[in-house]
Amino acid sequence: MTASHPDGGRLPNxxxxxxxxCLGQFMVLLDNTIVGAALPDMQRRLHTGLTGLQWIVDAYVLLVAMLLLAGGVFADRFGRKRVYLAGVAVFTAASVLCSLAPxxxxLAAGRVLQGIGAAAxxxxxxxLLAAAHPAPRERVRAIGLWAGLSGIGLAAGPVAGGVLTEAFGWPAVFLVNLPIGAALLLVGLRSLDESRNPAAPAIDVPGTVLSALGVGALTYGLIEGGARGWTSPVILGSLAAAALLLAAxxxxxxxxxxxxxxxxxxxxxxxTVSHTAMTVVGFALMGSTFFFSQFFVHVQGSSVLGAGxxxxxxxxxxxxxSPYAGRLAARYGFRPVVTTGLVLAGLGxxxxxxxxxxxxxxxxxxRLAVVGAGFALTLSPLTGAAIQAVGPQEGGLASGVSGATRQIGAVLGVAVLGAVVRARQADGASFGAGLDTAFTTAGAVTLATAVLTGLWLTRSAAVPAHPAEPVAGKPASGSRRTASTP
Known part of the structure; x- marks a missing residue:
């Protein structure tokens, strides 16, 4: 398989x-949701409180947010196959360490290592997928399949976590990654072809360090702000440090x-518009889904497994x-698909x-299905738009920026919507009423972003079918960047 010569003879590869x-991303997404179902068992067996449980989740989120951008740049520079398989190896080994944590x-340390692996x-x-599909229309379709198939991990997480925890205890939610990771390493070493950006510059050490520390300080402040209070010296110091580091x-x-x-x-x-919209998608999608199970458990009295x-x-x-979102974007362009998705999600x-x-x-x-369908129409087209803006040879950079903005949006969503719920409760409202306000807030932000994308995402009617065709707003492919080679 070569990115520069796609043909029918290479379709099996x-x-x-x-x-x-898809299976690698499935494992990462599964880990985002499967752990939540095991938190009550972890609390009981590890004798910890809410703060400990938060850091079991947040240690992973923090490291992923800090290192996603660097992971994408490293992939372009050192080889996507090499970085991918290294990430799989670290993630799998860290999962085993998590399962053995006393x-x-x-356990939080193991989650940090998992975050490092996921960020690579x-x-x-x-x-890897973008480099193998240099034709823009094919690439958008492939990204749609990648998003849809790997997204099964999100669907499987709550149920699989409940079943595994019920049968074997919380360590099982991490051990499930062992056979997946082993299979990926075996197949990947034998079957994947290497690709990199031959024009990629040397690693920008100051930029890498400053971006990781700046995003890390911002993420920490957002994660802890709700618990410590937004006027806490620790939070104010963290956010101020983030501003200074990101300015530097x-x-x-x-x-x-x-x-x-x-x-x-x-x-x-x-x-710019695609990443702004991706931040809002992370905010509204993850911020609202964080409260879905809590609504069923604490408001409607469901069991944990029943809520999942x-x-x-x-x-x-x-x-x-998700797979159809890529096809629709390839046929009609990013703007109508993303805007329709945001409108649906906002109304839901x-x-x-x-x-x-x-x-x-x-x-x-x-209502839950409308929200899911709406956001599904946005994720793969926005990712495709981000890669389209730079070209497949810099796919690692684009996917790293896209992932980082989505992750920061997710952390911001949980923090802000959580603050909305607490503020309503402080005014005497019930937890359920607070959730209603949080969902309404997320919907309003999503609909406002639909206006932004409807006006500014792109004027092009459709994604070009061949890499030589220009996209509105950018020069024809090859005008200033070198095509990726294996």
Whole structure:
């Protein structure tokens, strides 16, 4: 398989590539949701409180957010196959360490290592796929399949976590990664072809360090702000440090001849608007889904496993719609598909803002499905737009930026919507009423972003079928970048 010479004779290798990259991302997404179902068992067996449970989740989120951008750049520079398989190896080994952890501290340390592996694995998997599909229309379709198939991990997580924890205890939710990781390493070493960006500059050490520390300080402040209070000296110091570090990162990148993140990319409307929208998608999607299970458990009195089953319409709708999102974007362009998706998701969230303790499930599940279908129409086209803006040879960079913005949006969503719930409770409202306000807030933000994408995402009617065809707002392929070679 070579990115520069795609042909029918190499389709079997492309099938292996799609399966391998999807399965790797599946493992990462599964880990995002499967752990939540095991938290009550962890709390009981590891004798920890809410703060310990938060860090079991947040240690992973923090490291992924810090290192996703660097992981994408490393993939372009050192080889996507190499970085992908290294990420798989670290993630799998860390999963085993997590399963053996005797305390919360050791488990959080294992989650840190998992985050490092995921930050390498995730952008490299998408960069491998982008490099193998240089024709824009094929690439958008492939990204749609990647998003849809790997998204099964989101759907499987709550149910699989509940079943495994019920049968074997919390360590099983980490051990499930062992056979997946071993299979990926075996198949990947034998079947994947290497690709890299031959024009990639040397690693920008100051930029890498400043970006990781800046995003890390921002993420830490957002994670802890709700618990410590937004006016806490620790939080204010963390957010101030983030502002200074990210300002220093911008200043350094503006002066370097070969920066890790060329700031000129943000002058491209496609790049800037797609990443702004991706941040909001992370905010609304993860911020709202964080509360779905809590609604069923604490408002409607469901069991943990029952809550996981009841949230499935969102995940299943995403899995069903995501592959078609790529095809629709390839045919009609990014703007109508993304904007339609945001409108659907926003309306679905507003509808969820009207549910209450006595609302029957028959009147809830379709609202969850509308939210899932709406966001499914946005994720792969926005990722495709980000890669389209830079070209497949810099797919690692684009997927790293896309993942980082989505991750920061997710952390911001949980923090802000959590603050909305607490503020409503402080005013005397019930937890359920607070959730209604949070869902309504997420819906309003999503609909406002639909206006942004409808006006500014791109003027092009459709994605070009061949790499030589120009995209509106950027020069024809090959005008300033070198094509990727294996």
């Amino acid at each position: 492309r099938a292996v590539l799609l399966t391998t990259t 305390s919360v501290g050791w 694995l995730s952008p490299a998997s998408l960069a 990162f911008t200043a350094v990148e503006a002066r370097r001849p070969a920066p890790m993140l060329p700031l000129g990319l943000f002058r491209q409307r496609l790049f 089953l009841r949230t499935l319409p969102t995940s299943l709708a995403m899995v069903a719609v 969230l507003l509808a969820l803002g009207a549910v209450h303790a006595g609302t029957g499930y028959g009147n809830v599940w379709w």
